[in-house]
Amino acid sequence: MTATATPRPRIAVTLGDPAGVGPELIARLLSRPENTAAADIVLVSDEAELKSAGEDAGAPIAYSTDPAAGLPVLHGNGAARPAAAFERRKATEAGGRWAIANLAVALDMVKDGRVDAVLFAPLNKSSLHLAGMRENDELRWFEEVLGVRSFTSELNVLPGLWTARVTSHVSIADVDAGITRDNVVEAGLLLDRVLRDAGVAAPRIGVCALNPHAGENGRFGRHELDVIGPAVGDLAARGLDVAGPFPSDTIFLRARDGAFDGVLTMYHDQGQIAMKLMGFDGGVTIAGGLPVPICTPAHGTAFDITGEGRAATGSIQNAFDLAVRIGSRRRAAA
Template sequence: MRQTVSEAPPRVALTMGDPAGIGPELTVRLLATPENLHKAEVYVLTDAAELKAVAAEVGVEVPVADAPTPGHAVLVGSDLPGRPVERRTVSKAAGERVMADLLKALGLYRSGTVDAIMFTPLNKGSLHLAGMHEEDELRWFAKNLGYEGTTSELNFIPGLVTSRVTSHIPLKDVAARINADSVLAAIRLLDDVLKGSGIAAPRLAVCALNPHAGENGQFGREEIEHIAPGVEAARAQGMDATGPYPCDTVFIKARNGDFDGVITMYHDQGQIAMKLMGFDRGVTVQGGLPVPIATPAHGTAFEIVGKGVANLGPSQHAYDLAVALGRRNRQG
């Protein structure tokens, strides 16, 4: 019997991340876990020689096939295979390999081959040497997809997700980027992604910008003039959003289970709390793009490359999210 779109497994493109870091190790360990290759069709951006070498170093075996087969990965190659890259260091060569693989993964999405993308850790220094000069990978992805809609990095730990109104910009520029429309867009994006991950009615908290939520205008008027109107607009559209809350207490409520997601006004407002609560379990999703893209929220960990001790937890969580969001993407 032929599978319908709703029954067919999601299709995920998987890159090995920065070859100088722990990404290759994490990749083969994911692929060597049998249940992972039954959750989705996995298209890996490497060739047989590279995969075999990494798997041998890690001490695992990865089953591969020439076409989608349950329990096997499909190797689609890299546009820069076999290029020498010095391990445990930032380099242009490493950044070029990463960018080539990500561009090819985007091409697989455009061609209808995959429904989601996952990449293991990258190094921003190497990416900048290779010519990526956007604020972050999210803006680079948006540019290469020709996407001009609302985007935000979403950070996941088990039981809680954050989105941001602003992200990789100087603190002095944050207030000017906050308005009712940008707050509403960040709320809507988080609400939509949480629904896609399986939460039917997400409970969302919105952070204030100023200390004590502005103290009724004494410490700033962003809460009164911009953030609260954005929250009200979201509620008028049926979203369960409340706030603005002082950011020094809202994560206590979120940790206790009062909220499924928190919308923050700038990068560290949420990241400090999230990394304290779940650094070894965190995942970043490139939110808002037409294709779901997930990655573990940690870095390339040069200090443990080759030791076989990298924590697989965040990568497994990122893979599971890519599968779940890819399934939703495929079903339309």
């Protein structure tokens, strides 16, 4: 039998907020030949940003405007660069506008079917909101730009473990309203689907309870009895390997020891605290439910160390590897 080569995906890459560590992380990522050999990379940026990124990283970015050159291809964003340099280590309107302009071009490529995945370096939500983004976070903005009306969720990834959320960037006071049977089912289906896209043939999913001690049979709330438990039954009836709800203070111990490939959480910090404790320097966030995987490091812009050349590259490398893996499988399937 002849082995079929894994197709090279085409990945749009943006450098994130120019005030943070994103540009230098991308420069260091692309300084590794094995990375530039793994995908056809489209850099949505401009020459000035790439030059500055290379200087910060001590690793100039090799690129071309000619796709036939075998290098990452520079694709401009059409935005006017500010007369002065971007202010470092600070959330600014100018930085937010630049990051949005780059992402908008990447999303245009998604809509036109020109890329198989998107990788973006860390953003700063304050910068985005100063620049006029009305949505709570970039995922909701992605939905709006791409016209997605189905269920989406941020998923967080460590090697061997994924999480998805039923509710995400909402006040704790508003979490209760988002924990519905339909939402739990949609989030579980999404987690199963993205795990399969990433190459997990038969995902094992554990589901978090909302209340302490999983509600203790209704003593501390009935969500587990009336909503989450029935939703787990619905997912099992659809053929998913799913179990729960389990108390959130112990489920991640089981997940860490290999009991689950994915954990479905009810709200943001229920999973994020555990995941960041287990692997802050390697975590990845992926926007699930969109036409292509959109990946980014799980950490932020790290304004305090911008320009010092010491930002850890574990998360950006893992985010790139995940974009390549899922993008390749999608291209092969197409």
